[in-house]
Amino acid sequence: MKLKNPPVNSLSLEMLTELVINLEKLENDKAVRGLVLTSEYPGIFSAGLDLMEMCGRNPAHYAEYWKALQEFWLKLYQSSLVVVAAINGASPAGGCLMSLICDYRILADNPKYTIGLNETLLGIVAPFWFKDTMVNTIGHRASERALQLGLLFPPAEALQVGLVDQVVPEDKLQSTALSVMAQWLAIPDHARQLTKTMMRKPTVDHLVKQRDADIQNFVSFVSRDSIQKSLQMYLQKLRQKKS
Numbered sequence: 467m468k469l470k471n472p473p474v475n476s477l478s479l480e481m482l483t484e485l486v487i488n489l490e491k492l493e494n495d496k497a498v499r500g501l502v503l504t505s506e507y508p509g510i511f512s513a514g515l516d517l518m519e520m521c522g523r524n525p526a527h528y529a530e531y532w533k534a535l536q537e538f539w540l541k542l543y544q545s546s547l548v549v550v551a552a553i554n555g556a557s558p559a560g561g562c563l564m565s566l567i568c569d570y571r572i573l574a575d576n577p578k579y580t581i582g583l584n585e586t587l588l589g590i591v592a593p594f595w596f597k598d599t600m601v602n603t604i605g606h607r608a609s610e611r612a613l614q615l616g617l618l619f620p621p622a623e624a625l626q627v628g629l630v631d632q633v634v635p636e637d638k639l640q641s642t643a644l645s646v647m648a649q650w651l652a653i654p655d656h657a658r659q660l661t662k663t664m665m666r667k668p669t670v671d672h673l674v675k676q677r678d679a680d681i682q683n684f685v686s687f688v689s690r691d692s693i694q695k696s697l698q699m700y701l702q703k704l705r706q707k708k709s
């Protein structure tokens with residue numbers, strides 16, 4: 467599956483909805499057992515959550531957006547398919563989250579392709595289920611440091627901390643993803659799927675139990691004037707960088 471939402475594959479409401487629909491289609495297709503997730507635009511895997519969905523909208527919109535994000539996370543994190551992320555570009559914040567909920571991550575070796583949960587740099591806070599997903603991947607201490615500092619790791623560091631499983635030359639990314647997929651598909655589906663469920667259930671339950679409270683929390687957080695100001699300033703910085 468190639469992510470294709472120009473210019474930066476941000477996770478807009480529409481994009482999240484499409485992703486969930488397409489995942490469902492693939493999961494219902496008995497001929498499909500695995501999915502390689504990559505970007506149509508080499509250089510950018512995904513810029514993460516769409517800042518335009520979080521700026522200057524009303525509370526009902528924020529609630530709808532957050533619910534769609536939760537839905538996507540729940541769907542992909544619990545997918546019966548083997549999901550390999552072939553990360554061919556920058557992967558900040560929600561882009562990193564999307565890779566973390568796959569089963570295996572391969573990052574193309576390019577110093578510009580950084581990955582991490584950088585929310586604090588925007589003056590916002592990664593929610594507990596982003597944090598849980600990261601802790602499950604790289605452990606508590608490394609997550610605490612990465613989250614507080616909003617670290618975006620270049621490939622060698624991402625590999626060292628365990629945020630990705632492999633770093634390969636850019637032209638080997640797709641072939642590596644396919645050989646990793648073959649290795650995972652050699653395992654009987656039912657045993658692998660039950661094991662995945664067993665490993666991920668506590669993290670899933672944590673969110674499922676608090677879904678509504680988490681939505682309320684996001685809505686009141688993102689509606690604050692101070693947060694709106696931080697997000698606007700960050701967007702302005704992105705635009706200035708461009709000019």
Ligand SMILES: CCC/C=C/C(=O)SCCNC(=O)CCNC(=O)[C@H](O)C(C)(C)COP(=O)([O-])OP(=O)([O-])OC[C@H]1O[C@@H](n2cnc3c(N)ncnc32)[C@H](O)[C@@H]1OP(=O)([O-])[O-]
Binds near residue numbers: 708
């Ligand atoms: C509690 C909440 C938790 C939050 C989690 C998140 O994921 S928060 C998200 C955290 N995400 C980040 O911190 C990542 C921020 N983004 C980046 O760091 C870079 O865009 C890049 C490295 C992804 C690509 O670099 P590049 O030099 O190739 O591209 P460029 O920089 O020139 O951008 C092109 C256009 O896209 C625009 N735009 C960009 N991102 C977003 C976005 N997320 N959304 C919407 N729009 C976005 C940008 O403004 C510009 O628009 P313009 O001026 O044409 O109207």
